[in-house]
Amino acid sequence: MIASLSYKDQSPGVKARFDKLKARPKLLEISGLYKRFHSKAGEVVALQDINLTVHRREFMCVLGQSGCGKSTLIRILAGLETPSAGQVLVDGNPVIGPGRDRGMVFQSYTLFPWLTVKQNVMYGPRMAGKSDFTNQSEARQWLALVGLDKFEESYPHQLSGGMKQRAAIARALANEPRILLMDEPFGALDPQTRQQMQAYLLQIWKNVDITIFFITHDLDEAIFLSDRILVLDPRPGRIREIVEVPVPRPRDHEQIRSPEFLATKSHLETIIHPEDSHAKPSFDKLPIGRMTDVNDSVE
Ligand SMILES: Nc1ncnc2c1ncn2[C@@H]1O[C@H](COP(=O)(O)OP(=O)(O)O)[C@@H](O)[C@H]1O
Ligand SMILES: [Mg+2]
Numbered sequence: 001m002i003a004s005l006s007y008k009d010q011s012p013g014v015k016a017r018f019d020k021l022k023a024r025p026k027l028l029e030i031s032g033l034y035k036r037f038h039s040k041a042g043e044v045v046a047l048q049d050i051n052l053t054v055h056r057r058e059f060m061c062v063l064g065q066s067g068c069g070k071s072t073l074i075r076i077l078a079g080l081e082t083p084s085a086g087q088v089l090v091d092g093n094p095v096i097g098p099g100r101d102r103g104m105v106f107q108s109y110t111l112f113p114w115l116t117v118k119q120n121v122m123y124g125p126r127m128a129g130k131s132d133f134t135n136q137s138e139a140r141q142w143l144a145l146v147g148l149d150k151f152e153e154s155y156p157h158q159l160s161g162g163m164k165q166r167a168a169i170a171r172a173l174a175n176e177p178r179i180l181l182m183d184e185p186f187g188a189l190d191p192q193t194r195q196q197m198q199a200y201l202l203q204i205w206k207n208v209d210i211t212i213f214f215i216t217h218d219l220d221e222a223i224f225l226s227d228r229i230l231v232l233d234p235r236p237g238r239i240r241e242i243v244e245v246p247v248p249r250p251r252d253h254e255q256i257r258s259p260e261f262l263a264t265k266s267h268l269e270t271i272i273h274p275e276d277s278h279a280k281p282s283f284d285k286l287p288i289g290r291m292t293d294v295n296d297s298v299e
Contacts, residue, residue: 004263005259005260005263006263006267007243007245007246007260007263007264007266007267008244008246009246009260009263010244010246011246011248011260013248014246014247014248017227017248017249018227018244021055021057021058021227022055024055024056024057024058025055025056026053026054026055026056026089027054027055027056027057027058027090027091027178027179027211028052028053028054028077028088028089028090028179028211028213029052029053029054029087029088029089030050030051030052030053030077030086030087030088030089031051031086031087031089032049032050032051032085032086032087033047033049033050033051033073033076033083033085033086033087033088034047034048034049034050034083034084034085034086035047035069035072035076035081035083035084036084045235045236045237046069046072046236046237047069047072047073047076047083047236047237047238048236048237048238049238049239050073050086050237050238050239051239052230052239052242054179054211054213055211056209056211057205057209057210057211058211058212058227058228059202059205059211059212059214059225059226059227060211060212060213060214060226060227060228060229060230061214061215061216061221061222061225061226061228061229061230062074062213062214062215062216062229062230062231062232063216063217063219063222063229063230063231063232063268063272064217064231064232064233064234064237064240064272065217065234065272065273066217067234067235068232068233068234068235068237069232069234069236069237070183070215070232070237071183071215072237073232073237074104074181074183074213074215076088076095077090077095077102077179077181077213078098078102078104078181079095079096079097079098079099079102080098090102090178090179091178100124100128100175100176100177101177101178101179102177102178102179102180102181103172103173103175103177103179103180103181104172104180104181104182104183105165105168105169105172105180105181105182105183105185106182106183106184106185107183107184107185107186107187107188108188109156109161109164109165109168110168110171111156111164111167111168111171112156113155113156113157114155115155116152116153116154116155117143117148117151117152117153117154117155117156117159117167117170118136118139118140118143118152118153120156120167120171121139121142121143121167121170121171121174122135122136122138122139122174123171124171124174124175125138125139125174125175128175138174139152139170139174140152142170142171142173142174143167143170145170145173145204145207145208146166146167146169146170146200146204147166147200148163148166148167148170151163151167160193161188161189161190161193162189162193162196162197165185165186165189165197166197166200168185169185169201169204173204173208173210177210178210178211179210179211179212179213180210180211180212180213180214181213182212182213182214182215183215184215184216184217185197185214186198186216186221187216187217194221195253198221198224198225198253199252199253201225202225202250202251206250212225214226219265219268219269219272220256220265222268223245223247223261223264223265223268224247224251224253224255224256225251226245227244227245228242228243228244228245229242229243229245229268230242231243231268231271231272240271240272241271243264243267243268245260245264246260246263246264247260247261247264248260
């Protein structure tokens with residue numbers, strides 16, 4: 001009998017990679033994070049007891065059912081939301097508001113529609129007071145990195161969804177952040193474009209000294225991209241598990257059928273339950289017979 005592979009089984013190469021990763025400097029340190037919202041409906045504890053370290057150049061994905069606090073967490077990291085308690089350090093510096101050390105890419109396209117792609121990419125550095133001459137040549141380099149060098153004079157409405165997101169990534173990177181915060185950035189793309197974007201993102205990550213914190217609810221996407229996956233439980237949002245992905249790098253989509261990938265996916269499926277799995281709709285009360293003339297069962 002062949003013993004089935006566990007997601008915890010790491011090949012020597014994968015284990016060595018994790019040992020190296022954990023020896024790198026701490027880029028993001030979250031300690032004792034707690035977030036409570038007061039709303040008309042009452043009090044919601046969105047995040048509780050979040051403690052987490054992400055290392056330099058690590059790729060971490062966050063998974064969890066809707067409402068478990070993923071966006072709240074990333075908004076706190078971005079400095080767009082203040083925690084009720086606890087602390088976030090980026091490169092050792094406390095987060096007290098938005099800053100250029102953190103770049104954000106959301107699901108909805110965040111490009112300025114009245115600026116060309118190149119002007120969008122130059123916007124952040126220009127605001128920071130860099131010279132336009134430097135900005136022009138740097139913008140071209142960022143656009144080449146995301147494969148959009150031919151489209152620098154295009155306006156966002158002339159680009160496909162995937163190209164817009166690549167431009168948004170280039171714009172975030174142009175500020176030279178230490179960490180890229182991405183909240184379901186590929187959620188609105190069709191499956192094929194989404195896969196292409198995942199491959200692109202890994203390529204970019206390989207070429208740039210950047211740490212990536214990426215929210216998704218797609219298990220395949222999380223496994224394909226991540227070093228580690230942070231799994232959150234809902235109500236209150238808290239850490240369920242941090243999974244080390246045993247799939248070797250470099251990655252390609254063929255690995256989706258590999259034993260390591262499948263073992264990780266089946267583990268994630270057992271710990272992440274679809275929303276309302278306890279509240280299945282009931283069809284018992286349907287007036288069967290009025291729906292069809294045929295006295296026949298399809299089952
Ligand atoms: N501004 C807010 N005011 C009140 N409640 C909020 C606010 N933002 C988020 N919440 C609540 O916090 C919980 C976590 O939300 P969110 O972080 O958006 O989850 P996710 O991104 O995982 O779907 C939810 O119950 C949500 O209703
Ligand atoms: Mg969300």
